[in-house]
Amino acid sequence: MNGAESLLGTLAEAGVEVCFTNPGTxxxxxxxxxxxxxxxxxVLALFEGVATGAADGYARIAGKPAATLLHLGPGLGYGLANLHNSRRANSPVVSIVGDHPTYHQAYDPPLNSDIxxxxxxxxxxxxxxxxxxxxxxxxxxxxxxxxxPPGRIATMIMPADVSWTEGGVIAAPVPPRTAPTVERNVVTEVADLLRRGEPTxxxxGGPATREAGLCAASRxxxxxxxxxxxxxxxSRVEHGAGLPSFxxxxxxxxxxxxxxxxxxxxxxxxxxxPVSFFAYPHQPSCLVPPDAASHVLAExxxxxxxALVQLADLVAPATPPAVAANxxxxxPSGPLTLENWPEVLGALLPERAIVIDETISSGAALAAATSGCPRxxxxxxCGGAMGEGLPLAVGAAIAAPDRPVVALEADGCAMYTISALWTQARERLNITNVILNNHSYAILREEWRHFDPLPSGTDPDRSTLLRLTDPQIDFVRLAEAYGVPASRATTAEELATQVADALARPGPHLIDAVVPALA
Amino acid sequence: MNGAESLLGTLAEAGVEVCFTNPGTxxxxxxxxxxxxxxxxxVLALFEGVATGAADGYARIAGKPAATLLHLGPGLGYGLANLHNSRRANSPVVSIVGDHPTYHQAYDPPLNSDIxxxxxxxxxxxxxxxxxxxxxxxxxxxxxxxxxPPGRIATMIMPADVSWTEGGVIAAPVPPRTAPTVERNVVTEVADLLRRGEPTxxxxGGPATREAGLCAASRxxxxxxxxxxxxxxxSRVEHGAGLPSFxxxxxxxxxxxxxxxxxxxxxxxxxxxPVSFFAYPHQPSCLVPPDAASHVLAExxxxxxxALVQLADLVAPATPPAVAANxxxxxPSGPLTLENWPEVLGALLPERAIVIDETISSGAALAAATSGCPRxxxxxxCGGAMGEGLPLAVGAAIAAPDRPVVALEADGCAMYTISALWTQARERLNITNVILNNHSYAILREEWRHFDPLPSGTDPDRSTLLRLTDPQIDFVRLAEAYGVPASRATTAEELATQVADALARPGPHLIDAVVPALA
Structure with missing residues (x-):
């Protein structure tokens, strides 16, 4: 058994089932x-950012890590943005990066770098x-x-000669730590605080946004x-009828x-x-109000x-949660708007769907429109690095092949990792990709207006660097080029027909939903 | 004048004319x-690797740096692979990376990282x-x-508050150093060595592969x-009729x-x-033969x-160079082969073309087929990070709008930075993109066969992870999706007609040239 076989064999023995890769020599x-x-x-990706984003999506749904396998420093470089997103999502990932043999590095060949x-x-x-x-x-x-805990990007740099040399052994799994529980006195202190009745x-976040945490928080x-x-x-919110929605x-x-x-x-x-996502002149970074005290129930x-369940049992022992009705x-009907496309989704979302939300400026109405859908x-x-939506869908679909995945993706975001569509087609994944296409970096126009002082250009609407209209990107042809059937929707009726069709057929589909930019 | 204006104003004052960007808030x-x-x-790119690869191509043709402008750590991450290639090409690049204000970093918002x-x-x-x-x-x-010298990636991390605050000033240019000349005694020592007549x-490389160096080397x-x-x-070779070809x-x-x-x-x-690009079992890293001595004429x-001109004047004062005939x-005719597609290029390459060669396993016959073409x-x-060809073409075309650019790109490589086509269309660049499409990572199959011991899979031709056939990527639709007219060639005649057409019309074109994989 060579080193490579022992590496993958050890991971497989410990329960790692998937490796997302874009490999090299x-x-x-x-x-x-x-x-x-x-x-x-x-699972082959044509671009490293697809592999790393998929590993994030896989971990969030499977509850355990996938491996990624990338090609030296530059390959890891292309994977970094979505590893950053994974880090912010606290997703566990086993990141394997191939490298030259150590003896070869001394000659500094072209692909050598300090991984x-x-x-x-x-x-x-x-x-x-x-x-x-x-x-x-x-x-x-x-x-x-x-x-x-809470989940990390753990990396193994694998020199090629270690891979090709015999003498590998399957190692016994190292038992991982589980997430520590919050100490009782911390819970009772917060309970005392709540009992004082001051506005709180x-x-x-984190693991508290799933059923147990949401119900306890509601109580x-x-x-x-x-x-x-x-x-x-x-990173993962359980949502829909029968659950509290915040x-x-x-x-x-x-x-x-x-x-x-x-x-x-x-x-x-x-x-x-709470902290501001970006800094703005004359605005605070820390968003705890100045006259409020900050407390921690669970790090x-x-x-x-x-911790929430413990707390609820103290302050609300007999109170049931308030949950969304079915x-x-x-x-809806008529031309697509930022209000009606989420209603189409809400009307059609199937049982046990996994929804990927990288809608950026187009998704404000989504949560309300889907709160009464099936769970x-x-x-x-989670990390602000645009372009994780389509890869997240890949990973989620591989983690849960029996569940429909709906990837809601802004047009600008889709461009960073568009070849995820090819992996979706190759792996026959049941993903309905909906591109929310406003032909612009609309979020940056919105951000521009938010500054005081404004940037020196006269008007964000005239900024050519924020406009994606010349030429317009044809997402239908893009998807077809990667082997994914596709269609375009400009009205709510078209979107409804196309979403229903996509959900009814196996494999991936893409709908180019032409929406107005945020006003 | 705010800090942002003073930054760009200072660069413009010193002669920087282009900024390739994918910006954020x-x-x-x-x-x-x-x-x-x-x-x-x-110049807007939809993906950072396009911006950084374009800056490399620009620098090689313009002989001076462009700026790049990227969005925090993750944006730089996506740009790193082609910055690595730029570093190995010794191309000068002014890399500007936006960041949070320093006071905001203390709160570690999601996009914060150690740039x-x-x-x-x-x-x-x-x-x-x-x-x-x-x-x-x-x-x-x-x-x-x-x-x-020889050219570096120099980075400026620009906190957002420094950008938006008034008080910026245009700074005077700092005179750069020029490349030091080689000391005379080093030249005379190599001259003495050559005069001894032992096989040498x-x-x-570097600046020696342009006309002056090539002619001196030939003498x-x-x-x-x-x-x-x-x-x-x-990084840049002058080639064609009237020049030596090595x-x-x-x-x-x-x-x-x-x-x-x-x-x-x-x-x-x-x-x-010389150093081996990759390491292989039982093969040396250093490729200077064991019984040969290593010398340096120019670092x-x-x-x-x-240095070559000085040396030629010593050892070959009256000898003219041997140059390629016109x-x-x-x-050629018939189905495309790895031998005939370069002949089509050689037959049609226009005057003063800039050829981007990221052909990987398909380009072995290119140099011979073009050595008698117009210069x-x-x-x-240069760095081994795949996917720089289409961005290099963007940068070269912007540096030399009066010259035709021909980008020869392997199918697998094209996938890392395919949205470069959109920037080509948006900027109306005169680029003929030819995808050498063998529907596989053929170079990796070739590398697989090169190993002893072989990887444990039985046969590289059966490796599904090296095959890009399921589904096949439709490069014609891909190009059209990004606004670039496209066609497919399966014979030499079709390729000739399509290359001639593309060269005759303004703006970018793409030809999907279906070639066999290296046997």
Whole structure:
């Protein structure tokens, strides 16, 4: 058994089932090992950002890591943006990066670079086995490190000679730590705070946005009058009829300060205290109101859902949660608007759907339109690096082949990782991709108007650098080029027909939904 | 004047004319300054790798740097692979990366990251102005640093508040250093070596692969019998009728050792001593034969062309160079092969063309088929990070709007930066893109066969992870989706007609040339 086989064999033994890859020469023995392994599925991406975004989507739905396999420093470079998003989502990922043999690096061939420096940017642990017998144990340790709560990008740099040399061994799994529970006295302190009756907001995130946490938060809200807000970009929210639905924090500072207006206490649960996504002149970075105190019920990485349940049992022992009724919007008609396209989705969303939301400026009405739909999961892009939606859909669909995936993607975002469509077609994934196409970087026009002082150009609407109209991108042809059937919708009726069609047929589909830009 | 205006104004004052960008919120004041600047052309890319690859192509043809403007760490991440290629090409680039204000970073918002760590991977200098008055001087210093011989990636991290704050000043240009000339005694020592008459090879690269260096090298070869070889991936080679044409170093170790067989001295000129691109079991990394001595005429960053001229004047004072005759191949016919597609190019290549060669496994016959064409420049991808061809074409076409650009691009490579086609269409660039489409990662199949021991899969031809057939990518639709007229060629006649058509019409075109994979 060579080092490559021992690396992948150790991961497979410990339950890793998928490897998303865009490989090169230094990874060929790993490719061989992957192709001859019955227990690990190799999924080819044409671009590294697709592989890393897919690993994020996979981890969020499967609840365990996938591996990624990339080609030296430049390959990792192309994968970094979505690894950044994964890091912000606290998704566990086993990132394998091939490298030259150490003896070869001394000659600094063209592809040589300091891969560990790039890995350092991700703030996760890194290992580089020195020989074939070390590959298996390092793989086991890397997997355990990825699973370290709340979930990390753990990297293994694999020199090619370690891959091709015999002497590898399958290493025993290293038991991962589970998320620590919150200490009882912390819960009782927050309970005492809530009992004082001063205006209080709970900001929940991480593992607290799934059923157990949402229901506990709702019981607390009903019993104590506390407001509950969800962090701006949660990694996975359970949503729909029978579940509590809470507003997410706003994007702009003044929105959040309004949401938290009058509050005397802000309690963070599985997330950090609210912070402005970007900085703006004359606006604060920290969005806890100046006259409010900040508290922590559960740190990121602690068992936030359990903490909420403990808290609810103290302050709302007999209170049931307030949940959304089973109620869909009626199908709208007329030209597509930012209000009616979410209603089409809400009217048609199937049971157990996984919704990817990278709608950016086009999605404000989505949550309300889908709160009474059959229960579904919503995955958001957590790190602000645009272009994760289509890859997230790949990973989610591979993690849950029995569930329909609906990827809602802004046109500008889609351009960073568009070849994800090819992987969707190749793997026959049941994904309905809806491009919310306003032919612009509309969010940047919106941001431009938000500045005081304004940028020096006279008018964001005249900025040619924010406009994607010359030429217009034809998403129907793009999808067809990658083997994905596609159609265009300009009215609610067309969108409804096309979404229903796409959901009824196996494999991926794409709908180019032409929407107006945010006014 | 705000900091953003002073940054771009300082660069424009010093002669920087183009900024390739994919911006975000933290760069909006720079976007405003760019759009209101009459002296700097803003070129929008839909993906950062297009912007950075274009800056590389621009620098190689214009002989001076462009700026790039990217969005925080993740945006730089997407740009890194082609910055790596730029670094290996020794192209000067002024890389501007927007960032949060320093006061905002303390709150670690989602897009926060340690940008300087990523920059460190590029091994170039970095500056981060603390206030608006510092932006202009830092821009002047960054430009001078980029121009430091042989050319570097010099980075300026620009906090958003420095951009938006008034108080910026246009700074005076910092005079850059010119490439140092090689000391006379080094030249005379190599002259003495050549006069001894022992078998000697000159390996030339960097600035030595343009007319002056090529002609001097040829005179030396004719007069002394020395072999001349060009480095494996030179950044810019002048080629065609009236110029000497030398073989490039082979890709595989055994090829290079054959090329250098019997040689007692290897003299490097503007490049490093030959090194294997990848490591293979039982093969050496250093490709200077064991019984040959290694010498340096000109280090990377020295004036290698001048050194060759000095040397030629010593050892071949009256010898003219041996140059290629004006002679094109005749137009071939029949299904496209790896031998005949370059003949079509050779038959049709126009005067003063710029040829981008990222043909990977399909281009072995190109140099021979074009050596008698009208003089042209050839740009290769120097760093081994696949997917720079289409962006290089963007940059070259913007640097030389009066010259036809022919981008020869492997299908797998095209996938990393395919949205370069949109920028080509938007900027109406005269680029003939020819996709050498073998529906596979053929180079990896070739590499697979090269290993001993082989990877554990039984047969590279059966490897599904190296095959791009399911589904086949339709490059004609892809190009049309991005606004680029396109056609498909399966025979030499079709390719000839389509290349002639594309060259005759303004703006970009794409030809999907279906070729067999390397056997």
């Amino acid at each position: 230094t990874e060929l023995h790993l490719v061989g090992a992957l192709e001859s392994s019955p227990r690990m599925r190799g 560990a420096t790039l890995v350092g940017w991700l703030r996760g642990p890194v290992r580089r086995p020195e020989d074939a017998p070390g590959a298996g144990p390092d793989a086991a340790s890397t997997l355990a490190a990825a699973l370290e 907001a709970l900001v929940i 607390i809200a009903v019993a104590t009058g506390a407001r509950v807000l969800v962090e701006l970009y949660p 507003p997410r924090l706003g994007f702009y500072p003044e929105q959040v300060l309004t949401q938290l207006g009058g509050v005397r206490h802000v309690v963070s649960v599985g997330t950090k205290a 990121v990485g602690q068992d936030a859902a359990d 109620r869909r919007p009626t199908l 579904h999961d919503v995955l958001l892009q | 933290t760069e909006l004041h720079l976007v405003g300054a760019l759009e209101s600047s009459p002296r700097m052309r803003g 300087a760590t990523l920059v460190g991977w590029l091994r170039g200098p970095v500056r981060r102005p603390e206030d608006a008055p510092g932006a202009g001087p830092d821009a002047a210093s960054t430009l001078a640093a980029a121009l430091e 090879a000159l390996v030339i 030396i070869a004719v007069a002394t019998g020395a072999r001349v070889l060009v480095e494996l991936y030179p 073989p490039r170093l082979g890709f595989y170790p055994e090829q290079v050792l054959t090329q250098l067989g019997g040689v007692r001295h290897v003299v490097s000129v503007g490049t490093k001593a 990377v960053g020295q004036d290698a062309a001048d 002679r094109r191949p005749t137009l 042209h420049d050839v740009l290769l991808q």
